[in-house]
Amino acid sequence: MATASPLLTATGLGRRRSRSDAWLLRGVNLAIRGGDRLAITGPTGAGKTLLLRALSLLDLIDEGEVRWREKPIAPADIPFYRRQVIYLHQRPTFVEGTVEDNLRLPYSLRASRGDHFDRHKALKLLGSVGRGGDLLSRTDQDLSGGERQLVAIARALQLEPTVLLLDEPTASLDREAAQSIEDLVLGWQRQNARERAVVFVSHSPEQVGRVADRILSMQDGCITGREVR
């Protein structure tokens, strides 16, 4: 169940194509509250990825504003904000090394100073979807598509973020791998269901049916429908 005051608010978000007047995203108003499981659907090119990137402040926004807990986000606070609101790209990216090296990576960043990699926590996360500790010593080249996505999500979840922005996390994965991803994400969200929210882009109506309690439809850079289930 969603809490009353929003975690994340987007007001009148708009983004133009570079060196052009065409709008890629326009007039997007959105509030994400603790407990939300929000699916964003729409045809290719509707602006779903751009919306997630705009929410994580990765792209230049031409108009509108994103607020965190109803306050504007100062430039210096953006890394700390992104650690709370983690955007995960459709194609997971890793640095050279083992899975454990990659899980350790975020703790080398200033925004996570004071926190330390917890092997036990990482193993518990991976174990929750039936993966053993042997995964930690493998390199990313040895991982299947589903495992890559699981590791990327585990790398984010171990930081205990508040909002997870997932861009088609199960695209091109088989049913079983997709189920593991959904279990991992929903398991994390249910651990603190009133505080945590997940937003994911999906092309699969079945997946949306399984996972979401709110659905946002997009077309041509605009929100064209909202549905609460």
Place this chain on the structure above:
Amino acid sequence: MTMDNYVPLSYGQVAIAALLVILNGAISLALRLRLERSLCIASVRMVAQLLLVGFVLEGVFAWSRWYAVLGLALVMTVVAGLAAVDRTDRRYAGIYRNSLVSVWASSWLMTAFAMGGVLSDVTPWYRAQYLIPLLGMILGNTLNGISLGLNRLGEELSASREQVEMLLSLGASRWEAAQNGVREAVRTGMIPMINAMMVTGIVSLPGMMTGQLLSGIRPIEAVKYQIVIMFLIASGTALGTVGVVGLSYRQLFDAHHRFRYDRLTRSR
């Protein structure tokens, strides 16, 4: 120092050497390389450019006014700053300004250090005979470092765009996300200079030293000058490369910790 052994060349003697271009032309014709035209243009350009610079230097040396010397130095610096960018594949708005600032600051600082610190006996402080060749050598190498560094930064950041954004998404600051690319770029700019220092005197005699030997300077005196110039070049290249890569980093990663990939464009 003595210049007793110096043998001046007449234009006729220069012309004898110029005949060697026929050899290149013959090779091109025999192997159907179709390089005759380029060879001809390059030879004429080389001769014309050198003669032109010779006359300009004659004038500036003879006139010996600080504003004439610095004016010539400024022209050389601007040409070097623009040339550094011309060899770069990925560019952004402001790249010429960053290149000019880096070339200017690093090479002028090194030249000032040389004229004011190492060669402090030289009077006046702007004596063209020293200032112009020193600056020229520093500029030539700094230009290379800047060009290599700029090119590598663009390539590195473009190739690792997804990794950079992954880091930013996990809470990396702009520096934390960019540092690998920045380090690679600075390293790329500096390595040729380090390699040159490794082999200098063994594989080849540097141009300036060769010139001094030809003009009759004692070898050990020429070597001392060469050592000074190598250090000036190495530091100038390092400063110029760090400068241009640092300025580019600030252009490509804004204060909102965003990677402004949209600012990078391919030049060819």
